[in-house]
Amino acid sequence: MTFTLEVLPADRWAEAVAGDLVARLRAEPGLRLCLPTGETPAPLYECLRRSDPDVWSRSTVILLDEYLGLPPDDPAVAGPRLRRELIEDVRPATYIDIDTVNADHAASARDLDVAAAAGIDLALLGLGVNGHIGLNEPGSTADAGTRVVTLHPRSREVATERYGAAHGPKRGITLGVARLLEAREIWLLVTGERKADVLRRTLEGPETAELPASFLRRHPNCRVLADEPAAALLRAA
Numbered sequence: 001m002t003f004t005l006e007v008l009p010a011d012r013w014a015e016a017v018a019g020d021l022v023a024r025l026r027a028e029p030g031l032r033l034c035l036p037t038g039e040t041p042a043p044l045y046e047c048l049r050r051s052d053p054d055v056w057s058r059s060t061v062i063l064l065d066e067y068l069g070l071p072p073d074d075p076a077v078a079g080p081r082l083r084r085e086l087i088e089d090v091r092p093a094t095y096i097d098i099d100t101v102n103a104d105h106a107a108s109a110r111d112l113d114v115a116a117a118a119g120i121d122l123a124l125l126g127l128g129v130n131g132h133i134g135l136n137e138p139g140s141t142a143d144a145g146t147r148v149v150t151l152h153p154r155s156r157e158v159a160t161e162r163y164g165a166a167h168g169p170k171r172g173i174t175l176g177v178a179r180l181l182e183a184r185e186i187w188l189l190v191t192g193e194r195k196a197d198v199l200r201r202t203l204e205g206p207e208t209a210e211l212p213a214s215f216l217r218r219h220p221n222c223r224v225l226a227d228e229p230a231a232a233l234l235r236a237a
């Protein structure tokens with residue numbers, strides 16, 4: 001196993017991760033980042049919104065995944081959500097989101113893949129309670145490409161319950177596991193007690209397509225940034 005595990009108190013997690021990210025942007029202003037939406041990064045983005053926009057001025061942000069089949073103004077749509085939560089405040093040089101308007105979804109997935117293939121220096125990922133990373137749902141293999149996917153029932157519920165999507169979206173577009181594993185560095189963000197069991201299985205169970213996040217253990221430079229409640233069931237913690 002090659003990941004590093006860092007466990008932080010819950011009340012300092014967001015600030016600590018934000019501090020690290022800003023330091024990285026200062027050191028590498030042209031950083032190409034892949035960013036998720038969701039509950040986990042929301043407090044992190046809250047901190048980052050207050051960061052000096054100058055450190056972002058040469059950076060590129062690529063959106064990790066997106067729902068399909070929702071009206072463009074649906075609150076669940078990820079592209080505008082990340083724009084509201086972070087992008088419009090920090091204003092990176094480039095923000096690459098995922099086209100949901102083009103009816104040719106495979107073409108939108110290809111465009112996303114081309115953007116990511118140009119290089120991701122740092123990918124921030126959330127961990128789904130079902131073990132997904134991005135929308136690489138259970139069953140996704142380590143060589144899974146960037147593609148249109150069918151959502152796991154749990155992911156559909158999350159979209160509806162949490163974001164009030166009019167209808168649980170059935171499909172989405174995600175960067176593939178293989179493309180994510182090509183990122184120079186990965187930070188897996190995991191907070192809250194409800195992630196404790198899936199984090200334990202991700203780091204200490206068998207590597208399996210049933211838990212796509214477990215493939216991150218193959219990555220040579222993956223930091224697991226957990227808060228104490230999420231890390232509570234880990235042997236190492």
Ligand code: PGA
Nearest residue numbers: 038039040126127128129
């Ligand atoms: P969350 O989910 O950050 O919204 O809890 C992570 C994920 O499902 O990828």
